Amino acid sequence: MSSKTRLILHDLRPGDAAAVLPAQSEECLLFAAYPAVRYCVGCYGCWTKTPGKCVIRDRGADMAGMMPKCGEFIILSRLVFGGLSPDIKAVMDRSIGFVLPFFRIVKGEMHHVPRVEHPPDLRYVFYGADMTEREKETAKALAKANSINLASGRSEIQFFPTFRDCKEVLK
């Protein structure tokens, strides 16, 4: 895997994923957030027991180890209240072992020290019918905050009315 590798975390159902996403390959890894992984219980075992990996044993524990191996990390999510969907959020919460528990100051605010030297660029692709302007603004603020927290150099955000409309930008 190289920095050209893309990782797509998505919340599509299997049939929909096959219709919309590129095929899994060395350049493009896929991670299905559905069916839902278990939720983070806030134990911090990913920092103090098994550093870098969640202690809950299901496939949700694999994401933190995959993120550093890609150049671009793409999150394809239904827009829910201006943020990520519950399935996606369950995977993300389980992945904070991606950063270290230690802190540093970024732009005057406290944030985590990254675990890896080259965290991937972030791209959010949101889909959903009747998004409000307010929800879109929330999503933009979230993408910005997340990119600082996950120490990614760049973040991009795109909105589409249905997941089928995302196909082109994921090619």
Place this chain on the structure above:
Amino acid sequence: MKVAIINGSPKLRESASQLLAEAVQKKLGNQTECAICSPIGPEGSEILKKIEGANALVFVFPLYIDGLPSHLLRFLDESLQDISDKASGAMVYSIVNNGFFEGRQNAVAFEIMRNFADKAGLKWGQGIGVGGGGMLRSVGIGRGPLKKVGNTLDLLSKNIINARSAQNYTVDPDFPRALYIAVAHLSWRASARKNKVNSKQMLVKP
């Protein structure tokens, strides 16, 4: 008046959120009927009953990656219609606490909660952000460096009782940030050591 306080920490009773929830419950106690509940745990399935007929919903939760913990988000998403029916006309307040020092980092979570309120047809009341969450359980709300946190909850409680909307408000501990960070670093290392993980192992790369 009926108030439902929803603890959105997956740690339930062992959480900073529980302390904040209890502090608010105490302030509202003699003027309202006020219970704390959660979408998970032994009484998780009772939550819709507990919020039925509430005039105010007060969500108290930890900030998780600039947003809501996934189990709370799932509850709001999957039970949107039920919440909207059972607590129709209720005001929605949120108290969000975070591990970083700056309470203002909870601002995106307020917006998510406000969008939820809009979707549920409920009225947004106020968001309160409490920074330096690591100190809440060790110091105690309203004491020493967390005096302002107590005062902030007083103001929030008045708003809840009067069914008032107010500007979101965030508060940091009265404590040097550099010291907060130094103590946190020590405590991460101490927790790891208890699990037989040394400082170098904590930094392992995947």
